[in-house]
Amino acid sequence: MVQKIxxxxxxxxxxxxxIEVDVEKGMVTDARSSGTLFRGFELILKxxxxxxxxxxxxxxxxxxPIAHGTASMFCLDDAFGVxxxxxxxxVRNLIQAANYIQSHxxxxxxxxxxxxxxxxxxxxxIPRFKGDYRLPxxxxxxxxxxxxxxxxxxxxAHEMGAIFGAKMxxxxxxxxxxxxxxxxxxxxxxxxxxxxxxxxxxxxxxxPDVLAVADAYADEWFSIGKGCSNMLCYGVFRESDEAxxxxxxxxxxxxxxxKGQFGSVDAKKIxxxxxxxxxxxxxxxxxxxxxxxxxxxxxxxxxxxMKAPRYDNLPHEVGPLARLWAxxxxxxxxxxxxxxxxxxxxxxxxxxxxxxxxxxxxxxxDQLVPGQPAFAPFDIPKEGSGMGLHEAxxxxxxxxxxxxxYKIDNxxxxxxxxxxxxxxxxxxxxxxxxEALVGCPVKDPExxxxxxxxxxxxxxxxxxAVHVLEIKGDCEAKxxxx
Amino acid sequence: xxxxxxxxxxxxxxxxxxxxxxxxxxxxxGNQLAFAADEKPVVIWLQGASCTGCSVSLLNSVDxxxxxxxxxxxxLRYHPTIMAASGHLxxxxxxxxxxxxxxxxxxxxxxAIPTKDNGIYCTIAENKNIELTMLQAVNILGNAASAVxxxxxxxxxxxIPGAAPNPTECVPVNKVVTKKPVINISCCPMPPEHFLGxxxxxxxxxxxxxxDRHGRPKMFYPKPIxxxxxxxxxxxxxxxxxxxxxxxxxxxxxxxxxxxxxxCNKRGWNNNVNWCIKAGAPCQACSEPLFPDESEPFYxxxxxxxxxxxxxxxxxxxxxxxxxxxxxxxxxxRKHGIE
Numbered sequence: 001m002v003q004k005i006x007x008x009x010x011x012x013x014x015x016x017x018x019i020e021v022d023v024e025k026g027m028v029t030d031a032r033s034s035g036t037l038f039r040g041f042e043l044i045l046k047x048x049x050x051x052x053x054x055x056x057x058x059x060x061x062x063x064x065p066i067a068h069g070t071a072s073m074f075c076l077d078d079a080f081g082v083x084x085x086x087x088x089x090x091v092r093n094l095i096q097a098a099n100y101i102q103s104h105x106x107x108x109x110x111x112x113x114x115x116x117x118x119x120x121x122x123x124x125x126i127p128r129f130k131g132d133y134r135l136p137x138x139x140x141x142x143x144x145x146x147x148x149x150x151x152x153x154x155x156x157a158h159e160m161g162a163i164f165g166a167k168m169x170x171x172x173x174x175x176x177x178x179x180x181x182x183x184x185x186x187x188x189x190x191x192x193x194x195x196x197x198x199x200x201x202x203x204x205x206x207x208p209d210v211l212a213v214a215d216a217y218a219d220e221w222f223s224i225g226k227g228c229s230n231m232l233c234y235g236v237f238r239e240s241d242e243a244x245x246x247x248x249x250x251x252x253x254x255x256x257x258x259k260g261q262f263g264s265v266d267a268k269k270i271x272x273x274x275x276x277x278x279x280x281x282x283x284x285x286x287x288x289x290x291x292x293x294x295x296x297x298x299x300x301x302x303x304x305x306m307k308a309p310r311y312d313n314l315p316h317e318v319g320p321l322a323r324l325w326a327x328x329x330x331x332x333x334x335x336x337x338x339x340x341x342x343x344x345x346x347x348x349x350x351x352x353x354x355x356x357x358x359x360x361x362x363x364x365x366d367q368l369v370p371g372q373p374a375f376a377p378f379d380i381p382k383e384g385s386g387m388g389l390h391e392a393x394x395x396x397x398x399x400x401x402x403x404x405x406y407k408i409d410n411x412x413x414x415x416x417x418x419x420x421x422x423x424x425x426x427x428x429x430x431x432x433x434x435e436a437l438v439g440c441p442v443k444d445p446e447x448x449x450x451x452x453x454x455x456x457x458x459x460x461x462x463x464x465a466v467h468v469l470e471i472k473g474d475c476e477a478k479x480x481x482x
Numbered sequence: 483x484x485x486x487x488x489x490x491x492x493x494x495x496x497x498x499x500x501x502x503x504x505x506x507x508x509x510x511x512g513n514q515l516a517f518a519a520d521e522k523p524v525v526i527w528l529q530g531a532s533c534t535g536c537s538v539s540l541l542n543s544v545d546x547x548x549x550x551x552x553x554x555x556x557x558l559r560y561h562p563t564i565m566a567a568s569g570h571l572x573x574x575x576x577x578x579x580x581x582x583x584x585x586x587x588x589x590x591x592x593x594a595i596p597t598k599d600n601g602i603y604c605t606i607a608e609n610k611n612i613e614l615t616m617l618q619a620v621n622i623l624g625n626a627a628s629a630v631x632x633x634x635x636x637x638x639x640x641x642i643p644g645a646a647p648n649p650t651e652c653v654p655v656n657k658v659v660t661k662k663p664v665i666n667i668s669c670c671p672m673p674p675e676h677f678l679g680x681x682x683x684x685x686x687x688x689x690x691x692x693x694d695r696h697g698r699p700k701m702f703y704p705k706p707i708x709x710x711x712x713x714x715x716x717x718x719x720x721x722x723x724x725x726x727x728x729x730x731x732x733x734x735x736x737x738x739x740x741x742x743x744x745x746c747n748k749r750g751w752n753n754n755v756n757w758c759i760k761a762g763a764p765c766q767a768c769s770e771p772l773f774p775d776e777s778e779p780f781y782x783x784x785x786x787x788x789x790x791x792x793x794x795x796x797x798x799x800x801x802x803x804x805x806x807x808x809x810x811x812x813x814x815x816r817k818h819g820i821e
Contacts, residue, residue, distance in 0.1 A: 014563070052774075127566070154541065166756050168751070175763075180764075374727055
């Protein structure tokens, strides 16, 4: 007999998410995920000053605003034809890297850990799903202590970002052409001080904690949640001032892994499918830069307000695991596809990436030149267009802009959680999260802790995912499903 | 006993730049709170049309640190980003609170409330196959709470989701909750000090702090930033920055410090590491009800590169942060759907 389980809301993620699965003989046979908030960002952006886009888009998500701001700045640089200065490029990297540390630490300790670690018996740690919390008591107690310590650490990561970003979240120093904050020796020194403290937390506590959890849950959770097995990375942390159309001059390079083969990325092969989304089929299969959004609520067979982005018509997972795997990072590829593409594989890759980024940062700081400008002037074209490919902590993020009469004519964002959490595409292929849920065991339908473990490992960000919708006329929306 | 209202305000007022409210109250802040309340007050935190930025910002609280607030000061029974519970447990919790804690809990709302099509644009939980919209939740819980805090500019004024053309017809909390006091804590994101300062005030005095005409505690939104701006000296001497990164007053770059009622100049952000104007970024007036529509464009007179032989400023009339008639007209047009 097929039993339907609904988890609404899925908490400890960014945003509003509901998941619905069919369970047969203790095993998930089908899955659908729904985002339940819609704000209409693209509609709000239309007609505004293009320079403001890198501030408005940060409000898409308060956990990764820096990623949206940065993607938007790349997009504006491209449209305005301006090349940021060396200082500007590096400072942007430093603000973003600080938020990577913040976001990854927050995700593991404060969002995901309570699925594996038994919290104290007080609010907000109770009530909770009953489940197989397996950590030995001393390890569990230590992890709870680290939950508290990590609150301070992520706060310090934000302070570090604010040295150049003015305030976190929602950085105000971002602008096309660079940043408004100047580089001084004092700021570099302060940044280094905080970075040293964070790096030791990452290496001595965060990574070992993830390994301890992995150890206790290894027998099942290195195989549950396989997903679509295709990986996509746009690349992040630019390491050269030269033009880089292929995204190869970055710390983590633009790359992908499709059907067992590593390959390069051609942005033109990105399309968005809408057969199972409430949009008119005529807009299906288009490149986002030429995208159209024609809502058709109640469309037969559709179950989602999110489009299904595909690369070369195939679903691709994005995020830390995809970035490190596509970049052939040895520790991750060393696990082999079988173990790496799993719930624990995703947590492991995220922790490892935090360490990789933290250790790359001191070199960037040394390349900064105090007193040199961090901003390059530009003109706004009367008409133009631009693209910004970037990586949010939770995966590949692309912004596209069209400018007409000095104003934003069209703005599109394809965000990590649409890649991971989108519905089936025109060919009926499930999205990565849906795919990862299929085959997941559910021991107790009243306490479906297994499901939330699978979903949270992707670090979904729903506010990001459900913004990309334009509503016209008086169409009535029943529900907003990813 | 905790502080009396007078003592508290006195403390706030006597604080000097750099040693602001929370540092004045010092490490005893949390202890006073715990002492003042017989039992830990129950706090319910709901997220509507929000980005979670205000929750993240609250976690950035330094004094008292968030772990102390969470474990010793308040009983945070419901918070979508922090709570252990998921699924049906959440809907049941909300039911229990509304039933058993009437007039004995604080409700915090983050994000605006979509009202179009009966609020279907934001549903926050499902219980027994019934979806609960944010609008319903705020209606029920808001009017059952002892007081409501609208955390951040979206909850206080509509903010970004409520910006023109306001696709989901978002409204601020005080348009929905009419029977109970609503305290607005604006800025985008909300400064953690203002939130916790308000909580300590309410707990120690059992009163709502004195509010300004926009429903914000007067003590935290005292006067325009410009009056005591760190770049004020430049303004008085007539030295204006023409590009980001230049020394000088940021008026020509579109700074809205002239009408932004906030204390960023005293408090700073992220443990007072930095703040917008200090970092050369024009103030966006994120504390004000008309953010973002009327504080846009965020930038003023630059760019002035004149590469194409024509100045951008000659092409379309620009505002300089406070001479903004053309902008206001544009917004009016947009709001009325003329464009």
